[in-house]
Amino acid sequence: MGRLFGTDGVRGLANRDLTAELTMDLSVAAAHTLRSEGEFAGHRPRAIVGRDPRASGEFLSCATIAGLASAGVDVYDAGVLPTPAIAFLVSDYGVDLGAMLSASHNAMPDNGIKFFARGGHKLGDALEDDIEKRLGTPWERPVGEAVGRVRRLTDGAERYLNHLVEALPNRLDGLHVVLDTAHGAASEVAPEAFRRAGARVTQIGGEPDGLNINEGYGSTHLDKIQAAVVEEGADLGIAVDGDADRCLAVDASGLIVDGDKIMTILTLAMRERHALVGNTVVVTVMSNLGMLQALEREGISYVQTAVGDRYVLEEMKRGGYAIGGEQSGHVILSDHGTTGDGTLTGLMLAARVAQTATTLSELASAMTELPQVLINVKNVDKDRVAQDEGLQAAVAQVEAELGAEGRVLLRKSGTEPLVRVMVEANTLERATQCAERLADVVRDRLAL
Template structure:
C-alpha cells in the first residue's frame, strides 16, 4: 500500500482522494500522536488552522477543526492565510500544533493537509507514519467540558504582516513592484506587506473567488507577470503560488529570476551583513550546476539535500545554517521562519535591489545558468528506477559523455506516479538530446503497460 503522506503532507483530488471523513480521522490521529510524543504534557492543547481560498478548503478546514476539537484540542480558525503565516502564528502564539489546508501550486480541484508541531515545524516522516498507522484506531472520546472549543483568530494577518516588515534589513522606497498572488492565500497580506515596507505595488492575480486559484497566475504561470512588469515599467515582479510558500521573480525586462538565482543573490547579501551562518547555502540535488559554481566563486559553501523543503530545513536545523531552498522558489530563512515563505523571500530580494542601487538583472548576473532539461516520464514503475540495471547503465553512459560539463539526475516524484529525468549540459541541444534519450530508456525499461 502506498504511503498516504507525500513530500508535503497529504494531497489529492478534494472530496475524492481527500475527503471530509479522512480529514477528520487525520486530525484525530495527529492529536493523539502528538499527545503521545509529549507535546501537550500538563496542559489543554491548542491548535491554529488555516487554508488557502480554494472552495474545498471550506469544508476540509471545518473537518480538521472538528477532528481536533473532538480529540480535546482548542482550535483557533485563522481563515485564509499563507502556509508560512500559519507556521509563524503557531510559534508566535505558542500553541501546540496546527494544520494548513492547501494543495499549494496544484489546480483548484486538488487540496491537501499538512500538519505542524509546536514552534511551527513540519512533522518528520516518522511522525507522519505514526499518524497514518493510528487512522481508524479505537480511542476514548472526551465529553462535556473536555471537548475542544473552536474560536476565530482575529489578528493573525496583522501579526504576520508586522513580522514580515520587521524582518527587512532596509526599506523599499523608490521601488515599483508587480505582485502576482495567484488568486491565492497571499492576495491580501502580500501587497499590504510590500506597501508598508515602502514599495509602490501593482497587483495581478489578486481576486480569489474559491475557483480561480493558480488558474493562469502565480509562480507556475509567469507569462502574465512578465508582461505586466514591462507594461507598467516596474523595477521587478514577484510571483507566489497558491499558498505563498514559494516565489519566483521577474526583472525589469521580463526575464525570469528563479529560486537558484534568488538564493545566490540573498546569500551574498547575507554574507555582507554577517548573517550567513557557516558561509553556507543549503540546496537540493535539483539546483542548477551554475548556482553551485557561482557560490564557489563567491567564497560560499553549499550542502545538497533531497528534493523537498522539509529536507532542506532538516539540514539547516541540524547544522545551524541560515539560508536554504529550492530552484522552484521555496526559500527558507531560519532567522525569520520555519518554512519557505514566498512573500518574505520577495521582500528580501526587493530589499537587496533597493539597498544595492543595482537592478535585479545586474544582481542576477552573479550566476550563469546552465541549460537544464526536465522531462516527466509518466506511466512507469517509479519504484524500480534506482535498481534497474539498464536505466543505471544509460545514466552512466550519458554522464561519461558530459565529462564534467553537466550532470544527470533521475528522481521519483514524491507526489505523482512518474519519474523526473533532469539533464544539465553546456548547450541546450546537448541537454535536450541526452534527456530525451534517458527518458526513452526509462519508458522502455519501466513501463507499466
C-alpha cells in the same frame, strides 16, 4: 495502498480523495499522535487552523477544527492566511499544533492538509506514518468541559505583517513592485507588507473568489506578471503561488528570475552582512549546476538534499544553516521562519535591489543558468532505477561525455510510476540529446 502523506501533507481532489471525513479523522489522529509524543504533557492543547481561499477549504477547515476540538484541543480559526503565516503563528502564539488547508499551486478542485508541530515545524515522516496508523482506531472521546473550544483568531494577519516588515534589513522606498498573488492566500497580506515597507505596489491576481486560485496567475503562470512589469515600467515583479510558500521573480525587462537565482542573490547578501551561517547554503539535487558553480566561484559551500522543502529544512536544522531552498522558489530563511515564505522571500529580494541601488537583472547575473531538460518517463518500474546495471552504465557514459560541463539526475516519482530524467549541459541541444537518450534507456530497461 501507498503512503497517504506525500512530500507536503495529504493532497487530492477535494470531496473525492480528500473528504471531510478523512480530514476530520486525520486531525483526530494528529492530536493523538502529538499527545503520545508528550507534546501536550501537563496542559490543555491548543491549535491554529488556516486555509487558502479555495471553496473546498471552507468545509475542510470546519472538518479539521471539528476533529481537533473533538479530541480535546482548543482551536483558533485563523481563516484565510498563507501557509508560512500559520507556521509563524503556531510559533508566535506558542500553541501545540497547526493545520493548513491548501493544495499550494494545484488547481482549485484539489486541496490538501498539512500539520505543524510546536514551534511551527512540519511533521517528519515518522510522525506522519504514526498519524496514518492511528486512522480509524478506537479512542476515548472527551466529554463535558474536556472537549475543545473554538475561537476566531482576530489579530493573526497583523502579527504576521509586523513579523514580515521587521525582518527586512532595509526599506523599499522608491521601488515599484508588481505583485501577482495568484488569487490566493496572500492576496491581502502580501501587498500590504510591501506597502508598509515603502514600496509602490501594483497588484494582479488579487481578487480571490474561491474558484479562481492559481487560474492563469501566480508563480506557475508567469506570462501575466512578465507583461505587467514591462507595461507598468516597474523595477521588478514578485509572483507567489496559492498558499504563498514560494515565489518567483521577474526583472524590469520581463525575464524570469527563478528560485536558484533568488537564492544566489540572497546568499551573497547574507554573506555581506555576516548572516550566512557556516558560509553554507542548502540546496536540492535539482538545483541548477550554474548556481553551484556560482557558489563555488564565490567560495561559498553548499549541501544538497532530496527534493522537498522539508528535507531542506531538516538539513538546515542539522547544520544550523540560515538559508536553503529549491529552484521552484521555496526559500527558507531560518532566522525568520520555519518554512518557505514567498512574501518574505520577495521582500528580501526587493530589499537587496533597494539596498544596492542596482537592477534585479544585474544581481541575477551572479549566476549563469545552464540549460536543463527534464523528461518524465511514465509507466516504468521506478524502484529498479538504482539496481539496473544497464541503466547505470548508460548514465555513467553520459556523465563521462558531459564532464564538468553538465550533470545527470534520475529521480523516481513519489506518487506515480514514472522516472524523471534530468540533464544539464552547456547547450540546450546537448542537454536535450542526452536526456532523450537516457529516457529511451529507461523505457527499454524498466518497462512494466
